[in-house]
Amino acid sequence: MTVMADIDAGPPIFRHTGRAHIRLGKGQKAVRDALIGKLDQGIYRLEEVKCLCGMTEDVVISETDRYGLPLKTVICTYCGLLRTNPRLDAGSLDGFYANEYRDLYMGADYGDMDSYFLDMAARGREALDLIRKTAPWVDLKKADVLEVGCSAGGVLFPFLEAGARVKGFDHDRRYLDYGNKREPALNLLPGGVETLEKEDCKYDIILINHVMEHLADPAGAASAARKRLKPGGLCYVSVPGLKNPAYYNSPVKSFLGSLHIGHLWHFSRLTLRRLLKDFDMLYIDDEVRAVCALSRAGRVEKDFPSEYASNMEFIRDYENAFAWKLRRARNVIRNIRHLIKLV
Numbered sequence: 001m002t003v004m005a006d007i008d009a010g011p012p013i014f015r016h017t018g019r020a021h022i023r024l025g026k027g028q029k030a031v032r033d034a035l036i037g038k039l040d041q042g043i044y045r046l047e048e049v050k051c052l053c054g055m056t057e058d059v060v061i062s063e064t065d066r067y068g069l070p071l072k073t074v075i076c077t078y079c080g081l082l083r084t085n086p087r088l089d090a091g092s093l094d095g096f097y098a099n100e101y102r103d104l105y106m107g108a109d110y111g112d113m114d115s116y117f118l119d120m121a122a123r124g125r126e127a128l129d130l131i132r133k134t135a136p137w138v139d140l141k142k143a144d145v146l147e148v149g150c151s152a153g154g155v156l157f158p159f160l161e162a163g164a165r166v167k168g169f170d171h172d173r174r175y176l177d178y179g180n181k182r183e184p185a186l187n188l189l190p191g192g193v194e195t196l197e198k199e200d201c202k203y204d205i206i207l208i209n210h211v212m213e214h215l216a217d218p219a220g221a222a223s224a225a226r227k228r229l230k231p232g233g234l235c236y237v238s239v240p241g242l243k244n245p246a247y248y249n250s251p252v253k254s255f256l257g258s259l260h261i262g263h264l265w266h267f268s269r270l271t272l273r274r275l276l277k278d279f280d281m282l283y284i285d286d287e288v289r290a291v292c293a294l295s296r297a298g299r300v301e302k303d304f305p306s307e308y309a310s311n312m313e314f315i316r317d318y319e320n321a322f323a324w325k326l327r328r329a330r331n332v333i334r335n336i337r338h339l340i341k342l343v
């Protein structure tokens, strides 16, 4: 059964023009063009995927991503989750992450690793503060903390400073090497969600920071994390919130800036809550950051209202306001030029 919310879906909000929405460096343009070539030649293939709620009825929000790639983003009319559909299939996703992802995302080099590490450490401090606030009973000095998708270990660093034993998994050797050299006690190892599934160890805290939106099977990752938590253990999950313009990686803060070939899902508060339905939710906000625990009997929520209307309206209203501001700015510039000519 599909619940159609009572609003007019209208045409896609962002049409495909082939132009990038963000400024691309030479290296990024070359990677983007190589990607288009691989898609055209069938080296990378696309596949249709259902929404995480199991439904297939959706409305197209965009026909392009921020790089100008011809990829559709749709919104599920049942639960309101946005996803890339069709998206790169499993083999193509592996190829993309091995060959193009970092260079497309960061430019030809990795930029300044020191400042990247410090930015991530600031994000880790926020996570640590939130955990301290929502679960003050956790003794960090005795805690075993794991991060899945740890990159250079910056997020883990404040946990290490707080006295925890830490460990991180990531597939990117360049990040792992940097982090391990900077602080060997970060204990960063090659691996990902599949490594978590095979692990014997259990943890007091598992961090999954800006990873879920990249995964083909985020529900599988949530379930693997649950199995690896000690009794009373916590999971911290954060994703770029759909309604948080801070994550619209765009010079003009358009929602299009958050659409990116690697982002397979675009979560909002309730759609992330639905993903983490088997946990006991201690805290969740619109950024979106969640602190959840292994559920105790009777505390698991099963009914989640649809966010279709709310998400659709948010994006339309936001982009309409943005278009109006852009028109106003253009008018001001036109008037100033006219005045200068008169003088």
Ligand SMILES: [Zn+2]
Pocket: 051, 052, 053, 054, 055, 076, 077, 078, 079, 080, 081
């Ligand atoms: Zn859905």
